[in-house]
Amino acid sequence: MAAKLATRPLLRAQLTSRPANGHVAFIPQVRKLVFEYCNKWPSSANTRTFLLNHLEEVARANPHVEIVVKQRTYREPIVRGLYSQYLSAHTLVYVLRPDPATTVNNRDKVIPLNGFEVTGIQKKVQLLLDASGERIKPLKRRTVESTTEAARGIWSGLHVDEPFKI
């Protein structure tokens, strides 16, 4: 007869690894940029200049991004960035269910381009290319969380030369 196991068995769903994007290789999260412009309205004039003069060099410099140009008449110009699905590297415990606050499911970032000069449009496009698709989180209020142990260890009152005596 098999002995009763005193330990909890290893569950197959627990056998995963945590993401470490950038530790060795970096996979850019942006996969597609969609430009929508109008051919008639003057609000799209700068966007049209950008598309004619600068878009090709942006596309050549970023071969990992699919670039789509669409006409959308009688509307303001926009640029839409589409991102891959991933789990934030800051998830502490990813055992059986992922933390919803850090899972990103095919998000997109949309930036209206009316009111920008061509240089401004270039900056916004670069912003989309550098982004990860995660929701913008305020970092001021968050406590520091680490996935690795403390390098020097946590202080212990019992592991000092002279323990405190009441």
Add this chain to the structure above:
Amino acid sequence: MSHVQNRLAATASRIASVSPAYLKSFPPKEAFAPKPSSSQSDPSVEQKPHFFDAETWASLQPPPPTSLTAFAYRIGLGKLVSSPDPILQACTHPSFLPLHQKHYPHHSRPAANERLAVLGNSLMGLFATEYVNSTYPYLPTRVMKAAVSAYVGPTTCATIAKEMGATPLLRWNRVSNTPTRPAVLHQDAMSSIPRALVALVYQHSSLLTARTFVHKFFLSREIDLRNMIKFRDPKKALLDTVAKFGRERPVSRLLRETGRLSNSPVYVVGVYSGADKLGEGFGSSLKMAEFRAAEDALLRLYLARQPPHLVQLPTSTFPNKTGSIFKAQGGGSLYVPVQLGDAEIKYGAADKTGLRSPGARSVASFEED
């Protein structure tokens, strides 16, 4: 984001979206009802009903070649293949073929990634196993297998495929569980993509390039080895392990204590083999502290890690050239086989792992004889 919103987003991401730029004709001809011919204008003759499901049609269309090329560049394989066709093959799950055959019987059969996935799976298993073995020479076998699953198993492969951005490129068909074959879920289909990519790298480049690919994307991730090691009786296990190494019997000694008669005592116990301290543990009772000390001692042994620059991988002996690895000459850097630790001890005299005990009937018949 609530659970419902998460599910909605996940389902929406799986629904295929088609770019009309690369289609022959849009809207597709199947979407229109067929024109009734003169012979069929007779109201007594029954007209064949026409069905068109936009979702099925969308899932049958191949992803645009631009998205495949962009995907290849995103994972560093832009210069590996000259056309996006091998990438499309890597992203086509075999469950897609019957669906395609049903709707487009006159088209040529698309190439699927079944064989590539099998080859890639074997290669990934090889690379992960040699890496774990060389990095943790004293790891127990069960834990080593679990670590390999954690590094290159199906869940991780599916997650990595999603992080790479292969969700819109996957061509598959959901299949429910039948008595003859298991179900095909989105996770199964997605996990075949990284495996097929590893096989692609091996075929178009060398074995060592495939190894670099696996090391970069799979073995650079973090796994929690401590959680995979489970102890039933660490004191007994430590006793046997120390005996195997030929050292003195382990003795537990109380190092520090506080609050013995209070409701929250803390004891710090160290386990010693002669003068060497093997491990230390704390606890609110003496037994608990001793248990943790034995656990700590064993973990220090099992999780002993070879520094990354000293890790020796057996596949380094293969030549770093394209073509048949059996025929290529030269290459192969200096390889020194790493000493594999023999620290593993088995609980009890007979190991019952995987052994099936005979049923009641066969035992009864044996006793009759």
